[in-house]
Amino acid sequence: MKRLIGYIAIVGLLSGCGMFRGGESSTESTAAANAPGITSEPCPLAVDKNKGCIYLGTISDLTAGPFAALAVPITDAQKAFWKRVNEAGGIGGKYEVDVQAYVRDNKYNPETHRQVYNEIKDKVLGLAQTLGSPTTAAIIDDLKANSIVAAPASWTSAWEFEDVIVETGSNYCIESMNAVDYAVETYKPKSIMAVHLAGDYGADAAAGAKIAAEKAGVTFTALETPPGATEQGRAITEITKNKPDVVIITTGPADMATIVGQTAAAGYKGRFIGTGPTWNPALLKSPAAPALKALYEQSSPGKSWGSDTPGHKAMRDALPNVTPNDGYTSGWAWSYPMKAALDKMVAGGDVSRKGLLAAVKSLATVDYEGMLPADAGNFAGDANAATFRQTLINKVDEAAPTGVSMVKDFYTGSTAQGYTMDGPCFQKL
């Protein structure tokens, strides 16, 4: 019995996953023989039955993984985005786009991600979403081998070096460089600590913070912390003990709130700047809310839900009855480069995976309908030239739909401006 308990404890700890599979659809149909994921038959949910169909797959964290709170809105926003595209005439007047027939759940597990990817890869032209850095890393070689273009739901700097990945907005590394530059300018800190999760989310941001802090001549320390609100004891102890002037934090929202709330209660008075995924509007109801309002700001690769741009308005109109969440904003904004590439592919006449990849490589700007500057969609140059370097800073604002409002519009800090993107940042921490 003890041995059984041991096995189960270990299995439970390592997997942390459920046993159910979601996102299944019964509308799957076979692709045309000439190009995978493209049919002359209309889409299952076609607006215009005379148009052909381009199938895009979605692999996301839909049920049991740690990012389901973001992943479900991202996926819903992308369904709404492509529905709007189809209603507006589709792609080049010839095709509509289906993102509903091949939706798969990765449970944030790389092995599952690869498995479901293999199930759908022959039936789709590209991926409208591949969520997570380690999960996407599990399929990146196959994506490249088959010229399958994919829109990532993650901001790691590694994507700058992959032609098949159409990322939108600055990566975590640039975002944290800008956060540090903002902090140096605004709060004049003498010491900065990066509190981060392991891997190419947390370590990518911490590496950016380190590069910027060293450039500014500020003392820098990095503290890796495990995920889970109850596991933050060490981070709290280290912050209250060392009292850095600014903490750049890259964790999940509950972890962040625990750290900010408990260090503030213990008398810490420094500033926190968290990366985009550290915020969740539900934190305003938590006991950490007063501390968050006093000490926390969010760096972000894009403007929040309630922003006044044509893209944001179109998104809000397309998603009328949802609780505002910037997962929707991200999912919607991430879809513009794929749409631009599909338009260009169809206009160019080579309607195939290779045609799509060629179209991506020729995109120097993308029209985000104001959600992001057009040069955020530069996929034409080399990694260093194409890396988008603008981010913004939000503050906690109870009146805003997602609990944050902008304090500093899109800007490029001096560190990010002069930085040569010559490899994924997280390898440099």
Next chain:
Amino acid sequence: MKGLLETVVRGLGNGSVYALLALGFVIIYKATKVISFAQPALMLAGAVAVSYLVEVTGFYLAVPLAALMIALLALGIERVAIRPMVGRPVFVVAIITLGIDVVIRVVVNHYIGRDVRQMGDPWGFDQVSIGPLVVQERWLAMLAVTAVLVGLLFAFFRYTRYGLAMRAAAYDQETALAQGVSVGAVFALSWGLAGFLAAIAGMFVGTGQGVEQLTWIIALKALPAIILGGLDSLGGAVIGGLTIGVVESLFQSYQGDIAPWLGQNFAVVSPYVVMLLVLLVRPYGLFGTREVERV
């Protein structure tokens, strides 16, 4: 010294949550010889029940109501899914409890939704000074409530007829049955008590930081606690839980300075290291009954 004592208080606070969960495991094990892996789900369900009830009844009424609800749920589970399996190998029943855990969590996750749910507790992250020490109020609340519950539980087993019946059934089911003890009622009562304790533990886990879908993983830390204390020892469960809490807290505060070569976050695995060390030295736990098998 001050820092050390504050670290210990934090460890005792978190450890009392592990102790409550461990007590649930041990009570069910003593009555039925089965480890119930449904405890994490019952803990999560308790926390979520509090988070909903608190909006209607206020915190202090929500906690006992939620604990009673989860006790009733546990009673129901025992009656429907566990009782028909009496006499089957304990391994089979343990696996059934795993299935029950998953089913309950899937249902409860629906009620948690995608955000963090708050307990509405009066403590938050507030701190209080005790002499030179500054500690969080919720750790003291955890410790105090656990002390009271453990006292009541031990009095229940020592002084009440049902407590006596449970002890008798734990000692020898057939003899207890022959003496008129309803072993079925004992089974049910053990599940009810475990559910009650798990709900209180869940509420405490949710204080301050709230509860989300992955919060159930914390309940797994009760497993090293029961191995440490001994699978069939109630006192062992309490001491095991508190020890695990303190060990974890000490590692969080000091391992980075004293033994940085262990890596940045050794505290996460420290409960399991303690469990393995105890298993090596005392395979039946610090206070467990040594198993004697005559061949």
